[in-house]
Amino acid sequence: PKIIEVGANINFKDKYENTALIIASCNGYKNLVEILLAIEGIEVNSTDLYGRTALMAASGNDHREIVEILLNFEGVNFNAFDTHGITALMWATRSGRTEIVELLLNVKEIEVNAADREGHTALIMASIKGYKDIVDLLVRDRRIKVNAATTYGRTSLRWASEKGHTDIVEILLNVEGIDVNFPDDNGQTALIAAAEHGRKDVVAMLLKVDGINVNAIDKFGYSALKGASFFGHMEIVQMIKMHKDYISSCIVM
16 A cells, blocks of 8 residues: 555554554454555554454454454454453453354354453353343353352352343353352352342242252341342242242341
């Protein structure tokens, strides 16, 4: 290109530290991305003010063809993370870009269990957001750690249960090795969270799991039954009382 012939800096950054490649990738300018990548000296892993690369920009904005081009470019960092610890896989996940997630999971070097500064992995993000198809893709990956937890101890199952994402809870419960009784830092399990938030369908699913601890108590002294009772979810209270392992105790409010 003529602009390069006259000595322009192909890696020049604007006041937000965006390069031409990052801007082109973010906005879906495929032809420009191809032109820029063909220029000797292009810095494919250059970052903006927030640590975001061209691959992250394309992944989060659902530009599939550009993601494919970047993934095939020699030297691209698949697992680079921004100032919040978010990778391209996480950007695609939190934005609900199912096809991009699938592309990234096909990269053998991709770190599927990478976590941001608060410990959110791609699987946890998808479980919070309710992105069933992405959760399904992630749990099918043999590298996935289904019981990975945030810095405050919340797993994907814990989050999906609280949010009432029954379809995601169902998927997670069928993953080998899932810990249905995993407590967060406050001692809350998926069942306690679901019961307190009135997620009747989720509670019903959890109560069918072999080994579910219906009598677990969190650090505040709340069991699933006490939490459901406190918040007025009386149908859930009855469901828990009917469980074969339920141990009756006095509920003090």
